[in-house]
Amino acid sequence: MLKRIWKDPVGSKVIAVGILGVLSLIYAKIISVSDDITFSEAYERIFEIKIRLIYVVGGIFLFLLFKRIFTKKKGYYSSKQKKLREFNKTTDPNTDIMFRWGVYFDYDTPFISDLTAFCTKHEGPPIRFVNDRCTLRDCENHRNRIDLHMVKNLIESDLIDRWEKIK
Structure with a gap:
């Protein structure tokens, strides 16, 4: 059932947002316990994370490179x-x-x-x-x-x- 929902264009986005939400909650809980701060302060800290532009561009480049290498090429004709x-x-x-x-x-x-x-x-x-x-x-x-x-x-x-x- 999950595979069928994942192939749906809207369902896959809902599942992806849910996964990211759960991961951010887990990250906030780990930060709150390790830094001895409240959960809400740790959750707000997630939005203050700064990522350099070069890392974003590099990540996109690596993603496209791996996608090109590992995707099966389909022919034009069946x-x-x-x-x-x-x-x-x-x-x-x-x-x-x-x-x-x-x-x-x-x-x-x-x-x-x-x-x-x-x-x-x-x-x-x-x-x-x-x-x-x-x-x-x-x-x-x-x-x-x-x-x-x-x-x-x-x-x-x-x-x-x-x-x-x-x-």
Whole structure:
């Protein structure tokens, strides 16, 4: 129950103030007994404690340093989003055209960007399409232009379907 309250933004502050209040009362009691003064005088002495600015700045610096060292770094994408981002290329077996793209997310909806087509009918590395066709004139893919908007729509439809199955 205490853990649940601690995660609540208001509850954690109430608990922290309570802890500080109890610690200040304990400190005042120790001071009153050790210095042989009244409890109220010891409690008032707490408010007269002077702390140099360099100690405050140093404490904040050390806190931020330890926080940076010991906090677990979370990635920008969740594990499910990372899995979907691996789906970033496909090859059409009929035309030997390879499509590559990047997968990104608009809130929780996936979309693709930087869709690029490559011709794989030739020996060697795939050749990037220019003006929606292969750059080699004797290639079949040079005669047929592709509609990148239609291809992007089909890939995003498949991507959304995969996303719904992962979630």
